[in-house]
Amino acid sequence: MTALLDVDQLRTFIAIAETGSFTKAAEVVNKTQSAVSMQMKRLEERLERAIFLRDGRASKLTEDGQRLLDYARRIVKLNVETIAAFSDAQLSGRVRLGVPDDYADRYLPEIMARFSRAYPSVELTVICEPSIDLLERIDANQLDLVIVTNCESKRASETFRRERLLWVTSNRHPTHTEQPVPLALGRPSCSWRRTAIDKLEALGRPYRVLYSSSNAGAVAAAVLSGLAVSVLAESGLRPGMRVLTAADGFPELPPCHVGLVRNAHETSALADALAEHIVSSLDNLSEAQAAE
Template sequence: MTVLLDIDQLRTFIAIAETGSFTKAADVVHKTQSAVSMQMKRLEERVGKPIFARDGRSSRLTDEGERLLDYARRIVKLNMEAVASLASAELSGRVRLGVPDDYADRYLPEIMARFSATHPNVELTVVCDPSTDLIDRIDTGDLDLAIITDCEMINRETEIIRREQLLWIGSTRHSVHLEDPVPLALGRQSCNWRQEAISMLQAVGRPFRILYTSSNSTAVSAAVLSGLAISVLPESGLRPGMRVLGPSDGFPALAPCRIGLLRNRHEASALADALANHIVQGLDNISEAAIAAE
């Protein structure tokens, strides 16, 4: 007799695999812990093999569980695609997008204009937070989609949608980059760009001091434009009045950053898929030449 796998059980199974905990997964799929445990008992009965092994307080996958996980993700994804393809062309409702404020000014106008034109009955809610916070909000189901940076630093399945060079930035009207030690305006301590900047300056023996710390890109840019400090920004963060600093100025080349799209796979919808398509298309329309010309 052919065994049919239950989509809802597979969604819960994926949540447990990604969070490492039945308790955390219960929050993600909006079920009680006992309901989650019962679902996994039924799933193991369906496949006829144990898929979890206890590891202290965490739950790790058995070899059979690891094999099932790959199939589960593909089955759930295909189910979502099928539902989206059959959805009404006239979409309505609400979709929630998270984006770091580093990119909000540059990316959102294009994305919002295109999306509003094709889906006028949809309410778009936008949250501006650092990437690490957006990842947490995706995990807890507070967001449908999130544009995040430094994707290689997180353990998530992320769709890379753009790559940009990370640059040292100063003011065109000031010479603060000549100061010793050089004053810096950077993100909070968990910011990967901050860590990259400090690491590179230390590697070349360039003295520095942290003058301003903020997770808000507007505040960091204000410190740069006023001639108070040097910072690091991606190419799309360049603004009139800023100059790019390089090795000839005593600032070593920085690694490029990757920008990715993170989806809430537990509550995917046709709206989220439609917005994701506009995000990818919108970022494709932002050419490197246009950025350099600013």
């Protein structure tokens, strides 16, 4: 094999691997489904290997496809960084990013540092609100790009991170042994709140929502002070917290998914550049898949 791999084909391949569907991937990469299928046919011909297994409506990777995914991510990431290195001066203006506040303090420093170094002439505006509010803002054309948790929107989202969702309590207080269990959770519209309550009800374990807030710092404070038990993504664990397991009477929770939703009203080169920096800074999907 002497010809080089096509980076655009690899980007489409990554989108299919992440969404599990040619149709959903077509929305992510802004191509028709037939164009996506043709790209993957040519990629398989180039590699002389099958990279997809058809499983009903889902498109799962073969063993060779799994091997290719890691290489594809690295190739696309390096391509983006190379282009940025030679085109930084051409991009200027403002880009608007929405981030749930429970991810802002952990993710924003890395995102902002990388993006600022690459695009020093760009103004980055950040709004921190719950995912459901951010989706309303992007629908209203008030944001260019949003990070959402659990990716439950009907719109196309690009899932790039998967984390364990965990029950947490204070490591200095026996709060988790109280009956009913006191909980500190997000607002009623929060998907993590619904998941936690559904799990406890299925188990028949009594609970009461003692504290409700959309502010992650406030919920964490309630946990650390020994007032309540809560649920957090693994990256949100803080010193002084203890993870609760089935041995403590708390059922396993489904994983938390993190993704990107782009503004459907207009395309933006700055938003595309920021999206690439977010994924390259925070992507752990391939590692999470390998661990499953």
